[in-house]
Amino acid sequence: MSVNLPDESAIIFKVPVAQDKIYIREQQGYYQRLRRTLNILLVALFIGLPWISWQGEQAILFDVGAQTLRFFAWVLYPQDLMVFVLLFSLAAFVLFYVTKKYGRVWCGFSCPQTVWTLLFNWVERRIEGTHHQSRALDNQPWSWKKAGLKSAKHLAWAVIAGLTAMVFMSYFYPAKALYSDVLTWSASALISGWVVFFAACTYINAGWIREKMCLHMCPYSRFQSVMFDAQTKLVTYDVARGEHRGPRKRIAKPRELGDCVDCNLCVQVCPVGIDIRNGLQYECINCGLCVDACNQVMDKFQYARNLISFAALKPGRTVNAALILYGVAIMAMVVGMVVWATNRVDFEVNVARDRQQLYREHYSGLIENTFRISVLNKSNQVADYRVDVSGIKIDQQSQTAIEAVEPGEKRETVITLSGKNTGTNERQHFYITTTNTLSGQTVERDVVFIYPAVEK
Template sequence: MTAVKIRQEDIIACTPVESKKIYIREETGHFQKIRRYLNVVLVTLFVALPFIQYQGQQAILFDVGRQTLTLFTWVLYPQDLMIFAFLFILAAFVLFLVTRHYGRVWCGFTCPQTVWTLAFNWVERRIEGTHNQSKALDKQPSSLTKVVVKGAKHSAWLALSLITALVFMSYFYPASRLYTEFFTFSAPALISGWTMFFAVCTYANAGWLREKMCTHMCPYSRFQAAMFDNSTSLVTYNETRGESRGPRKRFSQHKDLGDCVDCNLCVQVCPAGIDIREGIQYECINCGLCIDACDKVMAKFGYPLKLINFSRAGRNSGRKFTNYLYGAAIIAILLAMGEWAIDRQDFEASISRDRNALYRENNAGHIENTYTLTVLNKSRVAKTYEIAIETPSDMQLINVPTINVAPGEKRNVPFSVEALSPMANTMQSVSFVIIDKSTNSVIGNEVMFYSGNNRQM
C-alpha cells in the first residue's frame, strides 16, 4: 500500500464541515463488529456494576452526602484524594500513548458519546427506516403519519435517556432503592432532579448534538494533533490508487479511472459527516466505518480491498524515545499507586490536647493532662481500637475505655495522662500509638505534655 504523508498543519488547518444534520447510514463489517461487541461488554458493565453486592451492601457507590467512594472492601474518603490524582494521571498517559500509536480510537470505539450516538441512530433506523427515508421524512410536510413516527422515535430516545440517567445515578444512590423510589415518586427531590437533568443531557447529546459535541466541545479533538506523527496509525484514503474517482459499471475496465467509484458510502456512514477522501481531518474519530463501507464496494467491483484503511505515513525517529518516556511515566505512576495501597490504613486517628486547661494536679499529687482521641473507621466492618503510651515510660493512661467504632463512624474519646514522677521541664513530648485490634495496624501520634514547673500558668 502506498503510504499517505500526514502533516500536522493539514490536520489543524482543515476546514470544518458545514453545520447541517447528518443522516448516518447503518453499516456492517469488521470494525463495526468489533465496536458492537466491545460496546455490549462496556454497556453491560455500566448497567450491572451498581447491582453487585459486597458484604450486604452495594459494592460500588459514591456517597456524596458522606463524601465517600465505596469500592468493594475499600471506602475512600477525601483524605484519599491522592489515589484519584494518580488514576487521572495514569489515564492521561495511557490515552496519550494510545493516541500516538492509533489516533482517536478511544473516540471511535469506546467513548460514551460515540456509543450512545450510534445507539440512538440504531433506534432511529428501526423506526424511521434507512437514512434516505429519514431524510425524505424530514422534507415532507406535517402529517399524522410524520407526527406518529417522529413521536415514536423521540419517545424511544427519551426512554433510553431516562434509563441511562437512572443507571448513572445508581452509582451515587443505592440501586436497590433508586428504581423503585423513582417510579413510585417517593425518591428524594434532589435525586429525582438530578436524574431528570442527566436524562435531558443524554437526550440532547446523543439525539441532537451528536458530532457537534466531538468537534466543537470536546478538547481532545483539538489537541490530538500535537500527539500525531508519521508513525501514528490513522484512517486514510489511498489517493494514488483511488484517483481519479468516478462511477462505472461492475467488472468493467476503466484505465483512466482509479479504484474509487465515487459512491459516497464512506461519507454516508461517517458519524462526523466528513469525506475521508479529502485528507486527514480533525473531526475523524478513527471509527473504521468508512473502511467497512468501502471494502464492501471494492469486493462487489472485484477490486483489492483496503482502499481506505488504517495506515502509517512512515517511521518517526523520535518515536521510541517518546514511547520510553510514556512507558516510564506509566510504570512510575503504577508503582506510586502500589505504594499508596500498601501504606494506606483503613482507619485514621489523631490526638489533640484540651485547650481549656493545660494541666491539673490530681489527688495523688501527680500532674495530669487531658486529651481527645479522634478515630475514623474507614472500613466496612466494626473495629475495636486501643491506645497506649510508647514514650516516656514514667507516664500512664487513666480510665481509657475500649474504643468500639462502627463502619464509617467517627468517634471522639476523651482521656487523661498522668506523670508518675516530677518533670524537669515545663513541657515534654509524649508519643502515643493507636492500635487496630483486628489487624494490629498502628498509627503513631506525638503530643506535648505540660507540667507548669517554673512558669506562670
C-alpha cells in the first residue's frame, strides 16, 4: 500500500526535548496482539531454557569460573572464540537487514527494554488505573491511599525485577541450585550480589528510565537512521489525507478538514511520547501502537483505516543493493558457522618444547629432544587419546597414550625422542598426531627436532 508522504528530502529526524513522565495509555489491536504473543513466547523461552537438561546436566550454562559454555552436547571453550565472532556478526547483519527493510521493529516488538517497560506499565495500570488516573494520583498530595498504591506498584516491580535477575543468573549458575540457594537465603555473597545488581538494573530501566534508555543511552537509536531509505517500511502518517486535522462529530466530516480528528490517542499510546504526525523521528521504535489507536478511531468515524500505517516513502520492487549485500553477509556467516561446526574437534592439543634445553646429547651418541604434550578434553564424556610420531626416524617407541581424561580436564604427558646425529641437519620437521580413540578425531602438530649445529 502506498501513501502520500512528504518528499524524501523532507525526512527529518528530530532531536527530542526534555519532557515529563510519560503515562502510557493501554491499547488493543492487531499489532498489540502480535507483540504480546511474541513477547509471551520470548519470555517463556527466557525462563524455560535454563531448566532443560541434557545427559543429566543443564543444557545451556555459561560457567564463568570454568570459562566454558555448555550448549547441549557441545562444550565451548575460549579456544572456540571464532564461533562467537561468527554468531555476533550474524546477529548484527540480521539486525541490519531487518532495519533496512522494516525500520526499528526489533525495538518495538522484541527488545527486552520494550518488553519489560510495557510489562511494568501493565502492572502500573492494574494497580493505579488508567493513564489519566495515574497522572492524577501523582498530582495528589500524599495520603494513605496514595502511599498504599505506590507501595504495591513498586513492590510488584521489585518482585518482577528479582525474578528476572534470578532467571538471567540461571544461565551462569545452575538453575536448580540458584533458586534453592536464593529462596532459602543460603546463596553466597557473590551470587547474591549479582542477583541484587541485575534486579536493580531491571527495576531502574523498566520502571524509571524507560524511554530514556531508547532515546539517550541505546546506540542503535543513533545510527539506525542512516540505514533507512525510501523503501524502508516505517510507521508513517499520511499527511495529504489527514490534514487539516481537527475535531468533529461522527455524523459528517467538514469539507475543510482531513481524516485526522486530532484525538491525540496516537501520542497517548506511544511508549516514547512522540507525535508521529510531526514527521519521521528517530525516537520512533516502530511498535505500531499508534497504528492500532488510529485504526480504532477511523472505525468509529467510518473512515478508511491506515491513516497511520507501516508504509514506505517510495514503495517499489527496484533492486536494493544494501539488502542484497546484507543477505550475502548473512549467508557467509551461516556458511562459516556450518564449516566451523563440521570441522570442530572436541579436544585441544598443545605441544611445547622442554624449557630447560633445546636438546641433549646422550652418552651413547644419540640426540634427545623432550616435548610436553597437553590435551584438553572439550567433550562431555571421558576420553582416551593416542599420541603418534611420524615423519622422523627415531630409535624408540613412537606411540604413547593418555587415558581416562575427564570432561573439562587438561592432562599432560612428556615424550623424549632420540635420533642419531648424522652431522648433516640442524633441524628436522616431523609430526605429532593426537587421536581421540572414541570419536576418531585427530589433531596434527608440526614440530621441529633440533640437532647440534654443524660447524662448516
